[in-house]
Amino acid sequence: MTDVREVIIESIQRIAEENDLELSSSLNDDSVLLESGLDSLGFAILVADLEGSLGFDPFVMMEEPVYPNTLGEFVGIYEKFSQQEAQA
Amino acid sequence: MLRKHVSAKFSVISDVDAKKNAITEEFEGGLTLEQLSGRNVALHCHPQNLVKWVIELDGIASSVLLVPFDACEAFSRQVEQKLDLDLVLTDGMVNTEHWTTSVRGLRASRRSRESISSPSEQKTQWLLTTSGTTGTPKVVAHTIESLTRTTAKGSAGSQLTWGLLYDPARFAGFQVVLQAIIANAKLVVPSPDLDFERKIEFLVANGCDALSATPSLWRKILMASAARQLDLKQITLGGEIADQRVLNSLAKQFPSASITHIFASTEAGVGFAVKDVKAGFPLSWLEKGIRDVEMKISNQGTLCLKNTHLNQSYLGGGDSIADAEGWIDTGDLVEVDGDRVLFKGRLNGAINIGGNKVIPEDVEARILEVAGVYQVAVRGKSSSIAGALVEALIVPAPELEDTSDLVKSVKQHCKQVLPSFKVPAFVRLVDELPVGAAGKIKR
Numbered sequence: 090m091t092d093v094r095e096v097i098i099e100s101i102q103r104i105a106e107e108n109d110l111e112l113s114s115s116l117n118d119d120s121v122l123l124e125s126g127l128d129s130l131g132f133a134i135l136v137a138d139l140e141g142s143l144g145f146d147p148f149v150m151m152e153e154p155v156y157p158n159t160l161g162e163f164v165g166i167y168e169k170f171s172q173q174e175a176q177a
Numbered sequence: 178m179l180r181k182h183v184s185a186k187f188s189v190i191s192d193v194d195a196k197k198n199a200i201t202e203e204f205e206g207g208l209t210l211e212q213l214s215g216r217n218v219a220l221h222c223h224p225q226n227l228v229k230w231v232i233e234l235d236g237i238a239s240s241v242l243l244v245p246f247d248a249c250e251a252f253s254r255q256v257e258q259k260l261d262l263d264l265v266l267t268d269g270m271v272n273t274e275h276w277t278t279s280v281r282g283l284r285a286s287r288r289s290r291e292s293i294s295s296p297s298e299q300k301t302q303w304l305l306t307t308s309g310t311t312g313t314p315k316v317v318a319h320t321i322e323s324l325t326r327t328t329a330k331g332s333a334g335s336q337l338t339w340g341l342l343y344d345p346a347r348f349a350g351f352q353v354v355l356q357a358i359i360a361n362a363k364l365v366v367p368s369p370d371l372d373f374e375r376k377i378e379f380l381v382a383n384g385c386d387a388l389s390a391t392p393s394l395w396r397k398i399l400m401a402s403a404a405r406q407l408d409l410k411q412i413t414l415g416g417e418i419a420d421q422r423v424l425n426s427l428a429k430q431f432p433s434a435s436i437t438h439i440f441a442s443t444e445a446g447v448g449f450a451v452k453d454v455k456a457g458f459p460l461s462w463l464e465k466g467i468r469d470v471e472m473k474i475s476n477q478g479t480l481c482l483k484n485t486h487l488n489q490s491y492l493g494g495g496d497s498i499a500d501a502e503g504w505i506d507t508g509d510l511v512e513v514d515g516d517r518v519l520f521k522g523r524l525n526g527a528i529n530i531g532g533n534k535v536i537p538e539d540v541e542a543r544i545l546e547v548a549g550v551y552q553v554a555v556r557g558k559s560s561s562i563a564g565a566l567v568e569a570l571i572v573p574a575p576e577l578e579d580t581s582d583l584v585k586s587v588k589q590h591c592k593q594v595l596p597s598f599k600v601p602a603f604v605r606l607v608d609e610l611p612v613g614a615a616g617k618i619k620r
Contacts, residue, residue, distance in 0.1 A: 109592070121374070123373055124374060130602070133560045133562035133563035133566055137566055149561045153425040153426050156396055156399035156426065
């Protein structure tokens with residue numbers, strides 16, 4: 090199984106580089122997404138990019154989407170849906 | 178006149194130094210309200226003063242152009258060409274260097290407010306710009322009457338404390354301001370240059386319980402940690418298509434809030450509000466209308482509106498917006514689904530990025546400036562976060578042997594010449610563009 094966390098971190102770094110965004114030095118589970126250096130457009134690109142690499146968009150799949158505050162919460166959402174995808 | 182609506186209950190709370198409220202100071206070279214009577218004014222100042230001065234100027238000035246906080250030189254130049262401005266009114270808290278029109282301050286008048294009136298007794302025209310601070314701003318004239326069509330009147334809203342996350346010089350922000358003024362509510366105005374989290378913290382600290390935002394901005398608000406302490410009673414969405422998912426998320430996070438999504442077209446200057454927390458609007462409105470707005474779907478599938486109070490037109494060389502029978506084509510594609518009418522995007526292919534409109538042809542023209550680009554098509558790619566993102570499909574020039582740097586050059590060029598929301602998020606090289614049966618590029 091793909092390591093969702095790795096895919097996400099790699100994607101964040103690539104999008105930051107492509108869009109001249111400066112990431113906060115230490116990305117960890119407690120990093121607040123809105124303060125990570127990705128702006129809201131960058132975050133939207135990240136979700137679209139992950140749909141390309143992971144094959145799903147949890148924010149479309151949730152009837153009542155929960156929007157993450159920290160990187161840990163964001164990864165958690167993807168891990169949860171990744172398991173559901175694997176079972177489906 | 179707006180002033181008549183304002184009682185002691187209305188107040189503006191801001192994080193900037195109250196002493197900078199220039200109206201109370203003896204501004205050197207400042208004008209009094211009576212000197213502004215019948216004049217054509219551009220109002221360019223910090224949002225908290227803009228809100229206060231809007232109330233003062235309504236019914237006094239002949240017209241007031243609301244200038245976005247961060248307006249650039251190109252903006253000033255273009256509106257100066259289009260409009261016959263008498264002066265720019267400022268509080269000294271924004272950069273007004275690039276105006277060629279005389280820049281003045283405001284100072285207290287010795288006469289009472291009531292004794293000053295517009296010589297023509299005309300309603301003040303409120304001029305709002307529709308596009309970004311770069312690019313060509315389109316100026317639309319409104320009256321307070323036309324802008325408050327969907328605003329609840331009376332004392333019902335006076336208990337609320339509205340937060341202002343938009344520039345009040347923009348259509349969406351100005352609507353929030355008018356809403357707060359007319360309801361005599363409190364208005365919390367964080368400075369536009371604060372970090373987003375700090376803005377939300379400022380709203381929380383000042384008891385904000387009513388907020389208006391685009392669906393994309395709502396998603397961002399839901400991501401802010403301080404938002405978990407917001408105790409909202411009124412939630413308003415506008416400026417973008419409100420999908421069922423964002424409505425559901427808001428209903429879950431703020432169970433005691435009333436949720437209203439508003440359809441309002443800057444061009445049309447009309448709108449209506451939907452309060453049942455369902456996407457789109459009821460089909461019955463198409464047949465019977467809602468309030469004094471009649472509706473129909475055009476042959477092209479766009480929503481057309483008609484109302485009796487309408488008198489909008491583009492300024493600086495534009496035709497009347499309505500047809501001979503008074504119908505205004507909103508340009509928004511709609512589709513009937515069961516007992517609802519759902520919005521499907523813009524007929525002209527314009528892409529709505531979090532409430533900002535992108536015309537594909539504008540971006541295409543810029544991309545064609547890059548050496549090595551043969552053909553290009555720009556279209557919207559649906560986004561669960563921003564509504565849509567800009568995608569560019571590029572056919573490289575046949576003589577270009579090495580295409581490896583082309584994507585990068587296109588992105589770099591776009592970043593230099595376009596505001597960030599117009600820069601394609603995705604640039605893909607293709608062999609040919611998707612072309613429809615009529616020979617037009619499919620978007």
